[in-house]
Amino acid sequence: MMRPNPVTPRLLIGFGAAIVFAAILPHLVSDFTSFQFTLAMSYGIALLGLNILTGYNGQFSIGHSAFYAVGAYTAAILLYHFEWNHYATLPVAALVAFVVGFLFGLPALRLEGLYLALATFAFAVATPQLLKFDAFEHWTGGVQGLFVPKPEPLIGGLSADQSLYYVALAIMVLLMGVAWCLLHSRSGRAIMAIRDNPIAASTMGINTALYKTTVFGISAMYTGIAGALSVFVTEFVAPDAFNFFLAVNLLIGSVVGGIVSIPGVIFGGLFLVFVPNFAQDISRAYPFVPPPWAIFGILLILAIYFVPFGVWGAVERVSARWKRKSAAGR
C-alpha cells in the first residue's frame, strides 16, 4: 500500500527552502516568466485534485477538463456580467465545481474504474459543445468566449503578474496543506482503504458511497479553483480551451509528477507549461521531429512503462534506498 508522503525533517527543510525560493523567484525573472509559473501553479492545483481522486481514492477520471471549465466559466461569468471582485469569485467557483463534481460522482458510484473512465471521457468530449450552446450564449459568450481583466496588484510596488504569482502560490500551498491533512486523517485512511480494497473497506464500516462521492466533489473543487485561477492569468475563457486534450494534459501532468503524491504536482504543473514550448521549438527547428503532441503521447507511454510512479515517486525511491544504504553502513 502506498502511503501519503510521510513528513521527515529533511522533507520539512526541503519544503521551507522551496517556499523561500518560490517567494523570491518573481523578482529574479521577467513578468512573462512569472506569468508562466502562475499558470504552472494553476495546473498544479488541478493535478492535486486529480491525484486525490485517482492516486489516493482509486477512481479514474479522464474528464477533469470539464471541472476545470466549470471553475473557469463560473469565475469569468461573475467577473464579466456581475463585475465581482476577482478573489470573491474563487469560493463560488470552488463551490460550484464541488456541487457539479458531487452530482457527477453520484452515478459514478455505480461505475467501476473502466466505466467511470468512459463516463468522464464522454463528459470531457461533450463539454466544449455544451459551452457553445446557443441558449447559454448570453452568459458564456458562445464560441467567442469572454474577456476579463487581470486583477489589480494587491500590494503597491508589485506588477499585476507578480501579485497574481503570490496569490497562486499562497493558494497552492494552502490547498497542498489541506490535502495533506485530509489524507493523513482518519478520513484519509478510509479514502485509501477504499482504493486498496473496497469490499474490505465497507466491511470495516466505511461508508464507501459517501466517501467516493465526496472525494469526487473535493477533487472537482480543487480543479475548479485551478480553472478560476487560470482565468485570472490568461484573461479570457473560450470553449475550445477546455476540450479533451486539456483532460489528457492533466493526466500527463499527474503521471509525470507522480499520481500518488502531493509535492509531485509541482513537477507536473511545470512540465505542462514549459515542456510543450520546448517541444514546439524543437519540432519547428527540425521538420523531421514529430509535433509536440505526438512527443507527449510517446512520453506518456514511456513514463507508464518505466516510471509509473512519476518524478516524486522516483525521488522517494532514491531517498529510501539511500537511507537503507546509510543505515547498513553504520
Next chain:
Amino acid sequence: MDLFLQLTLAGLAIGSIYSCVALAVVMIYQATDHFNFAQGEMAMFSTYVAWTLIGLGAPVWLAFLLAVGISFLAGVIIERVIVKPVENAPVLNQIIVFIGLLVIFNAVAGWIWEFTIKPFPSLFPEDLGFKSELIGPHHLGVIALTLGVLALVFAFFRFTRVGLAMRAAAANPDSARLVGVSVGWMLALGWGLAASIGAVGGILVAPIVFLEPNMMAGVLLYGFAGALLGGVSSPGGAVLGGLVVGVLENWVGQYVPGGSELKLTFALILIVGVLVFKPAGLFGRVVVRRV
C-alpha cells in the same frame, strides 16, 4: 411522415457506422476487459491511408481493401509492441497507454496530412439504377456494406477454427492455453480485426463528416454509447445498439429543441443513463464477481 422516414433511414446508415465502431470496441473489450479509447483515432488514421492511396491513383475500392488490410497489420503490431508490456498492469496504466495512442495518432495525422478538412469520395456510385426520395445512394451502400461486414465477422467467429480459438482465448485464457491456443497471438489477432472493422467505419463515415484528424471523436462516443446500450459482453447487442443510437441521434436532432447542437451531450446522457440504470446493457450478461 416522409421526413420521419428519411431521418430514420439516414439514422440507420449512420447507426451502422456506429455499429462498426461499437463492434470493434466490444471485440477488444471481450478479449482483454478494456475499452480501447484509441479506436476512433486508429480508424481516422486508416481513413487517411485510404485517402493517400486514392491520391496515388488507386481505384476507390482497391484503396478501401488495402487500407483495411494495412489496418489489420497495424492493429496486430500495436498489440504486440505497445499494449503487451502493460498486459498485467493496473487498469489505470492501460487506460493511459490507450490515451497515449489516441494522442499520438491524432497528432501524427495532423502532422502528415494537416488539419484542413478534406472531402472523401464515396465507395458507391451516384447512380444505383433507381432513385429514392427517402435515402441517398451512399447511405444505402453504407447499410449494405456494414451488414455484409458484420455477416463476415459473425461467420468467422462461428465457423472457423481460428474464430473458435479466439473466442476460447477471450472466454477462458488459462484453459485455452492448456489446449494449445496461443492466447497472446489471439489477442493480437483481435486487435487486428478490431482495427480493420474500425477502418471500415472510418472510410464509410468520411464522406459524411469530411476527413479531418478530429472527425472520429463524436463517432467514437456514439460507438461507445451503442456498445453500452447493447451490452459490452454481446457483439450482436453492440451492433443493434449502434443502429438504435444512430436513429435516436437523428430523431433527437430533429424533434428535441436544441438537440442538433447538443449531440455530444446526448451521447453523454445516454452513456451515463445506461451505466446507471442498466449497466449490463440490453443484451449483456450481468457479471457476478467472486470476492
